[in-house]
Amino acid sequence: MNKGINGSMKKQGTILLMLAMALLLIFARAETAQAETYPTVYNGKHYNRVYSYKYYTRTHPSVVKAVGTDPEKVLQYFVLCGMPRGHQAISSFNVKEYYESHKSLRKILGKGYRKYYLYYQLYGRFGDESAKAKKGIKIFSTTVCLDPGHQSRGMSAREPIGPGSGTYKAKCSSGTYGRWSRLNEYQVVIKIALKLRTELQARGYNVVMTRTRNDVRLSNIDRAQIANKNKADLMIRLHCDGQDYGSWLHGARGMAAAGGNRYLSAKTVSGGQNLARQLARCQSKATGQPMLETLYTNEMTGINWAKMPCAIIEMGYMSNPSEDLNLARSSYQETIAKGLANGVDAYIAG
Numbered sequence: 338m339n340k341g342i343n344g345s346m347k348k349q350g351t352i353l354l355m356l357a358m359a360l361l362l363i364f365a366r367a368e369t370a371q372a373e374t375y376p377t378v379y380n381g382k383h384y385n386r387v388y389s390y391k392y393y394t395r396t397h398p399s400v401v402k403a404v405g406t407d408p409e410k411v412l413q414y415f416v417l418c419g420m421p422r423g424h425q426a427i428s429s430f431n432v433k434e435y436y437e438s439h440k441s442l443r444k445i446l447g448k449g450y451r452k453y454y455l456y457y458q459l460y461g462r463f464g465d466e467s468a469k470a471k472k473g474i475k476i477f478s479t480t481v482c483l484d485p486g487h488q489s490r491g492m493s494a495r496e497p498i499g500p501g502s503g504t505y506k507a508k509c510s511s512g513t514y515g516r517w518s519r520l521n522e523y524q525v526v527i528k529i530a531l532k533l534r535t536e537l538q539a540r541g542y543n544v545v546m547t548r549t550r551n552d553v554r555l556s557n558i559d560r561a562q563i564a565n566k567n568k569a570d571l572m573i574r575l576h577c578d579g580q581d582y583g584s585w586l587h588g589a590r591g592m593a594a595a596g597g598n599r600y601l602s603a604k605t606v607s608g609g610q611n612l613a614r615q616l617a618r619c620q621s622k623a624t625g626q627p628m629l630e631t632l633y634t635n636e637m638t639g640i641n642w643a644k645m646p647c648a649i650i651e652m653g654y655m656s657n658p659s660e661d662l663n664l665a666r667s668s669y670q671e672t673i674a675k676g677l678a679n680g681v682d683a684y685i686a687g
């Protein structure tokens with residue numbers, strides 16, 4: 338009998354304890370949800386000045402892919418592995434002090450601590466807070482000009498293919514079309530270009546567009562001049578391919594100026610070639626498309642007039658059934674945009 342009472346009291350106690358624990362958990366959760374806070378303390382060290390879960394996961398989708406969205410795991414990854422380029426986060430780093438003591442960075446980075454922290458991680462070193470301004474300029478003041486090819490109406494009038502050239506080509510050809518999607522090339526490439534703009538801006542690049550609408554009247558020289566006027570550091574011309582000799586051919590292909598180009602410096606030419614290869618390589622890595630051989634030609638008006646490294650990326654064949662339909666899909670366009678942004682990162686990283 339005694340044993341019985343004892344047992345039921347124990348049971349009651351256990352139930353009460355469990356209830357209390359459940360309540361505690363609920364309260365703890367409610368509090369977290371209310372304040373929308375994420376853990377910023379790891380191994381007793383505070384990272385709240387340099388780490389934001391939301392910012393970090395938004396700007397580092399590859400980290401999310403690798404470790405998931407668990408805030409504890411993301412923080413751990415941030416502390417242990419730092420940014421993808423290998424610099425580790427250190428808690429002793431004081432971003433506010435860094436911001437105040439590196440006034441020369443203001444014109445490159447503007448205001449806001451996050452960029453300074455990112456900059457420090459990319460270009461500063463362990464314990465060495467002397468940033469290398471020259472290198473830093475590379476990423477944060479890089480202006481990318483995006484040129485979505487073609488427009489709703491082609492322009493058959495002719496223009497010289499390079500400054501001072503006697504060879505003329507149509508100002509703007511009408512482009513290819515989707516044999517299955519029934520879309521025109523200019524409609525597809527602008528969708529991808531706008532997604533790429535968003536992606537590049539999220540990564541800290543300045544982006545200039547030659548067009549954001551289809552009903553424009555821009556020749557290929559006009560497009561290059563937009564990049565020149567905005568002092569773009571690189572120019573990406575977005576196109577799709579099409580051919581009438583069968584539907585089998587598909588894949589991503591970069592194009593750039595060839596060696597011996599008479600309008601461009603050797604440095605600009607090799608920059609464009611590198612950019613073309615990185616774009617096609619990273620796009621095909623993202624989408625699984627084959628990377629087709631890079632084409633080098635000195636017949637491209639838009640490249641010959643641009644004063645910076647410039648590449649054309651042919652993002653796929655609209656004469657191939659699956660590629661044409663893929664190119665028309667928003668989620669696939671998104672994947673291409675991410676791949677191309679990786680290509681820009683790779684190009685910048687050298």
Ligand SMILES: [Zn+2]
Pocket residue numbers: 486487512513522576577
């Ligand atoms: Zn085209």
